[in-house]
Amino acid sequence: MKRFFTSLLLGCLCFSAQANTEHPLISAYPEARLRKQLSYDYETFRFPTTVVSESQSYDVMDATGDLYQYFYTIKGASTLKVYENYAAALKALDFTIIFSCLREACGTEQTSKVLGEHLSPEGAVYNYYHKPYYLLAKKNTPKGKVIGAWFIGGYEDETAVQQVIVETEPLENTLIKVDAAYLSNKPQATSPTETADAKELSKDHKLFARYPGAALRNHETVDYETMTLPAAPGSQGQQPLKLSGDLARHFYIIKDTSTLKIYENYKQALDSAGFSILSHCELEACGKEAQQLGNSISVENAVYNYYRKPYYLVAKKAVDEREVYVALFIGAYESEAAVQQVIIETETLATDLIKVDADSLKQQLEATGKALIYGIYFDTGKAVVKPESRDTLKAIATLLTRNPALLLYVVGHTDDTGTRENNVTLSQQRAAAVVDNLVKQHGIAPTRLLAQGVGPFAPAASNDSDTGREKNRRVELVKRLQ
Incomplete structure (x- = not known):
């Protein structure tokens, strides 16, 4: 945050010795205790510009820039004296008063409380809403506009100050660096x-x-x-x-x-x-x-x-x-x-990282009851098994030969492009083509295999991306009990 003012109290210039507890433009009231402070680099604050109505509505003015909020408590000082000192400091700095209200003019105790809570960094003024004063002021500077608001309220022998200051500035929006490479x-x-x-x-x-x-x-x-x-x-x-x-x-x-x-x-x-x-x-x-x-x-x-x-x-x-x-x-x-x-x-799934062999297929079936197969290939919209599927089909045949009691559903899946009816039909035809290949080319008994197509109804990933659709176009082997 950029701070460019010296402190001012009672109309006199004085450098603050408490840089972390007070704003450099307006120093804290003597012996004030800081209860809460918040600061934000570039934030929008809505300054009240009217008193609060009985329905708790009021007009506001937006200001965006470096935002500082303070909650001070002061013992043994009246709300009037504190207010007069802040008003004198603002006058000495040539601030223009946008809106102010004094005591009863700030509304009832409850509406005054709402006004103070709007400024408070704690979102509450608690009991500090009696004998209230409110000031909203602005000043144009070479570095931008400064807007400040003060709500001053009392409780018994203590006074509390809710102070908000915004130093307006253009947004610096090039702080996140992207590596285009x-x-x-x-x-x-x-x-x-x-x-x-x-x-x-x-x-x-x-x-x-x-x-x-x-x-x-x-x-x-x-x-x-x-x-x-x-x-x-x-x-x-x-x-x-x-x-x-x-x-x-x-x-x-x-x-x-x-x-x-x-x-x-x-x-x-x-x-x-x-x-x-x-x-x-x-x-x-x-x-x-x-x-x-x-x-x-x-x-x-x-x-x-x-x-x-x-x-x-x-x-x-x-x-x-x-x-x-x-x-x-x-x-x-x-x-x-x-x-x-x-x-x-969402890079293309590297399905060749896991070798498809009879042992790995058996492990998947024993662990989850199914095995996902991505090594069986078809042309788009067709159900003819392509020659490059040879090794995967051989692994399935070896699995069945080594485990003669194993029965399988061969389930075909598609992505969600195209019509639902065509996808269901295509998935059924592809599952049947796999069964036909295992029976005719590898000698597997047809009673051990049952083809089923489910189309797009059981996706493995989202159909919103090419990678997801690729995962959904698959064949599954599902263990069958009878």
Whole structure:
């Protein structure tokens, strides 16, 4: 955050000795005790511009920039004296008063309390709402507009000050660095920065360098995994994405930065890298289920208290023969923000990593009652077994020969492209073609095999991606009891 004012109290310039407990523009009242302080790098605050009505409605003015909130308590000073000192300090700095109210003009005790709670960093003024004063003021400076608001209320012999100051500034939205070479299959090492050493930064995903100053709380990388990315609340017609591919999840903590600024920087980074946003929600639009939304993608399966002021998005980019998906949930707790980052690369499934032989097929059947077969090939829309399926069919025949009591369903599956009726018919024809080959070419008794087609009704992955559809086009051997 950029701070560019010296402290001022009672109209006199004086440098603050308590840089962490008071704003450099307006120092704390003498002997004031700081109860709570929050600060955010680039946040929007809604300043009340009227008193609160009996229905608890009031007008507001939005300001966006570096935000500072303070809750002070002062013993032995009246609300009037505290107010007069703040008013004198603002006058000395040539602030323009936008709105103010004094005592009864601020409304009833209950409506005054609402006014103070709007400013409070704790969201509450407790009993400090008696004999209230409210000030809203602004000042234009060479570096931007400064807007401040003060609610001063008392309880017995104590006065409390709720102070909010926003230093407006343009959004800095180029803080997330994207390694474009990574998307071209040429990842480059991320160079160390002041925020972390090279070993720590190596834990980041190569696509995104972490937000400046972010601390990594947890992460995981899994070579080929299935994960569901929920659609944002209110996304019309959008369903959760069930994806399979290389998975990376990161949980970052960022101090003194608003969720708004983090979100805008990620959006800018994704846009510059050519990603398309599939689904997103911001703040109240994320709904009451915001915490659950964040939990669903978090590497720790929980965002804990980091679900306030939420932003969520899912983005996608097609790269060569793969698709890259990014999901982000950004939430806050007090002056900290957390980022739940998910990156899934749906690369073509390397089915040849597991050798298909009689022993491996038997192990799968004994463990789960079925074995997935990806080594039987057909031309698109046809049910003639291709010659390159020879080795896989031989392995199935060997399994049956070694285990003469084994009975199998041969089940054909398709993806969800095309009509449902055609897919069911095609899957039945392909399953029958496999049975026919095993009987005629390998001498397996036809009574041991029963062909069945189920079309697209039992997918192994989402049909939303090429990789998922490839996983769904398969043959399964299912152990049969009779």
